[in-house]
Amino acid sequence: xxxxxxxxxxALAFVAGIGAWLTTCFCTGFxxxxxVASLGEPYTLFVAVLFGFxxxxxxxxxxxxxxxxxxxxxxxxxxxxxxxxxxxxAVMSMEKPAIFGVMSFFCSLLYLLIERPVVRFGMAAIWVxxxxxLLYKHGAVTAVLFVVLLALPAVLYAGKRWISTSxxxxxxxxxxxxxxxxxxxxxxxxxxxxxxxxxxxxKIATAIIAAACAGVAFLEAPAQQRRLVAVAAAIGALGLVSxxxxxxxxxxxALGTWxxxxxxxxxxxxxxxxxxxxxxxxxxxxxxxxxxxxxASGAILLALRAVAFPKEAADA
Amino acid sequence: xxxxDTSEPEHPGLIWASRILLFYGVALILAGIIFxxxxxxxxxTGLSKLMLAQAAILGCAAASTAQRLSATVRNVLKIAxxxxxxxFLAVFGQVYQTGADAWQLFAAWTVLMVPFxxxxxxxxxxxxxxxxxxxxxxxxxxxxxxxxxxxxxxxTTGVAFVWGVVWFGLEWWRARGGAWLQSLWTRGAFxxxxxxxxxxxxxxxxxxxxxxHVVLTxxxxxxxVARFSLKTVDRAVLAVVGLxxxxxxxxxxxxxxxxxxxxxxxxxxxLIALAGTAGLVSLLRRLGAEAEVVE
Numbered sequence: 001x002x003x004x005x006x007x008x009x010x011a012l013a014f015v016a017g018i019g020a021w022l023t024t025c026f027c028t029g030f031x032x033x034x035x036v037a038s039l040g041e042p043y044t045l046f047v048a049v050l051f052g053f054x055x056x057x058x059x060x061x062x063x064x065x066x067x068x069x070x071x072x073x074x075x076x077x078x079x080x081x082x083x084x085x086x087x088x089x090a091v092m093s094m095e096k097p098a099i100f101g102v103m104s105f106f107c108s109l110l111y112l113l114i115e116r117p118v119v120r121f122g123m124a125a126i127w128v129x130x131x132x133x134l135l136y137k138h139g140a141v142t143a144v145l146f147v148v149l150l151a152l153p154a155v156l157y158a159g160k161r162w163i164s165t166s167x168x169x170x171x172x173x174x175x176x177x178x179x180x181x182x183x184x185x186x187x188x189x190x191x192x193x194x195x196x197x198x199x200x201x202x203k204i205a206t207a208i209i210a211a212a213c214a215g216v217a218f219l220e221a222p223a224q225q226r227r228l229v230a231v232a233a234a235i236g237a238l239g240l241v242s243x244x245x246x247x248x249x250x251x252x253x254a255l256g257t258w259x260x261x262x263x264x265x266x267x268x269x270x271x272x273x274x275x276x277x278x279x280x281x282x283x284x285x286x287x288x289x290x291x292x293x294x295x296a297s298g299a300i301l302l303a304l305r306a307v308a309f310p311k312e313a314a315d316a
Numbered sequence: 317x318x319x320x321d322t323s324e325p326e327h328p329g330l331i332w333a334s335r336i337l338l339f340y341g342v343a344l345i346l347a348g349i350i351f352x353x354x355x356x357x358x359x360x361t362g363l364s365k366l367m368l369a370q371a372a373i374l375g376c377a378a379a380s381t382a383q384r385l386s387a388t389v390r391n392v393l394k395i396a397x398x399x400x401x402x403x404f405l406a407v408f409g410q411v412y413q414t415g416a417d418a419w420q421l422f423a424a425w426t427v428l429m430v431p432f433x434x435x436x437x438x439x440x441x442x443x444x445x446x447x448x449x450x451x452x453x454x455x456x457x458x459x460x461x462x463x464x465x466x467x468x469x470x471x472t473t474g475v476a477f478v479w480g481v482v483w484f485g486l487e488w489w490r491a492r493g494g495a496w497l498q499s500l501w502t503r504g505a506f507x508x509x510x511x512x513x514x515x516x517x518x519x520x521x522x523x524x525x526x527x528x529h530v531v532l533t534x535x536x537x538x539x540x541v542a543r544f545s546l547k548t549v550d551r552a553v554l555a556v557v558g559l560x561x562x563x564x565x566x567x568x569x570x571x572x573x574x575x576x577x578x579x580x581x582x583x584x585x586x587l588i589a590l591a592g593t594a595g596l597v598s599l600l601r602r603l604g605a606e607a608e609v610v611e
Contacts, residue, residue: 286355
């Protein structure tokens with residue numbers, strides 16, 4: 001396939017994707033407004049179930065040939081996303097845990113029944129965000145521990161060779177969602193007051209991400225190259241005393257490149273940019289101190305490289 | 317996915333880990349230096365600030381002439397120099413409190429960056445140039461007195477005009493053998509920013525006073541469709557035009573029906589979105605197929 005064919009297919013997919021989302025929005029408006037006006041909240045829940053059922057039906061392997069159409073694929077995605085959101089709207093009058101429970105139920109069901117990675121990632125992201133929001137009521141540290149501990153095995157999954165390929169593929173979207181959550185929880189908030197609550201959780205998240213990366217290096221690196229374990233652990237330790245979020249993003253980027261996994265690399269790189277910007281505006285430390293911490297962190301990374309990879313460092 | 321292989325002397329992942337340590341080590345040190353400059357910015361004299369900005373421009377410009385560097389790196393340095401001109405002008409305005417409007421900064425930036433952008437011979441550079449110039453055009457409309465521009469809400473038309481002129485220039489250059497433009501990958505962006513602002517203006521209520529704008533928009537649409545479906549088929553441009561027209565129809569129909577039963581409005585919009593998308597996809601597919609037959 002040449003470059004022009006690629007461009008043409010992208011243009012068709014773009015039009016079909018936008019069209020599918022427009023259709024879903026208006027269709028949701030029609031079903032929601034018409035139903036809520038006459039029948040109230042139970043009708044909204046019915047529409048949520050209807051959208052979920054439609055997404056599951058369209059994603060059935062029987063329609064595999066249709067799923068190659070970008071319009072059909074985007075329609076599945078938009079219907080799947082709309083379903084848990086509408087479900088939450090339908091039970092808005094209930095207590096918060098009940099709303100989260102209903103959303104989680106819809107997300108889990110769609111995750112299990114629809115085998116499309118993008119849909120699964122979306123459902124996992126909603127699910128993880130829901131759990132974070134729920135647990136935050138009981139303290140940020142609890143929420144971080146839950147999500148990051150969840151992320152640890154998910155990140156490590158590919159290192160476990162006894163897990164079958166299908167289960168590994170099924171877990172992949174969940175692992176990406178957990179990585180995103182863990183990276184988000186490492187971010188240094190602008191407010192110093194908020195930082196008091198989040199400092200411990202950011203450090204814990206960084207430490208566990210470092211442990212996960214060290215674990216992957218231990219499981220996958222050839223025996224003579226286990227020094228990577230020490231490198232990952234050292235970066236994690238550095239995160240505990242300096243820029244937790246920046247170094248956690250660095251570790252995820254490193255893990256992504258180690259695994260030749262574009263998604264993880266892209267997530268890590270995007271998080272790095274976000275963390276650098278957030279760190280600039282972070283008010284708990286002066287710009288001068290931040291400058292010193294960043295320069296020192298960079299120097300330590302270069303020193304680590306010189307120690308761990310003496311040949312490459314000498315060639316540079 | 318990489319797998320551990322003890323027979324390999326150096327694991328590919330290990331090489332990447334080394335590169336990442338190098339890249340991020342340098343990046344963090346550079347970020348630290350930027351933070352340090354930001355911390356001391358208030359303490360620097362006006363002259364020091366200007367010299368700092370000028371040194372950065374000259375440094376990038378000088379480095380871009382080093383033949384040891386690859387062509388890509390040299391082009392990036394030229395574009396960086398063009399970008400830093402904006403920083404220099406901002407510092408200049410801050411130090412001397414010239415009282416000039418922001419559009420004048422962008423206008424000066426646009427003019428001063430031209431040599432660097434021309435020499436860089438990069439589509440990315442021209443994108444940057446067009447963004448700066450169109451922001452200048454938009455601000456000009458907002459910040460100059462009404463006497464200069466009796467019709468309001470035409471800043472978006474100004475943006476469309478700038479994008480359209482630069483796009484036309486690049487196409488002209490390309491047709492006359494501009495080798496680096498042979499694959500004009502930025503065409504979709506130029507189509508988007510040339511056509512979408514014209515459509516946006518049509519949503520303003522007082523644009524009814526300017527019927528010429530409707531004619532202008534339709535003429536631009538017709539020219540784009542004719543140019544990129546007959547002579548050369550570019551489905552990205554056609555997709556942009558088609559989607560914009562679909563959004564315009566949806567917006568106008570929605571506005572007309574919103575005072576009626578709202579669920580009827582949603583039903584009609586659903587049907588239009590479905591039919592419009594299906595028609596557009598089918599048309600684009602057919603155009604592509606016909607183009608392949610012609611070739």
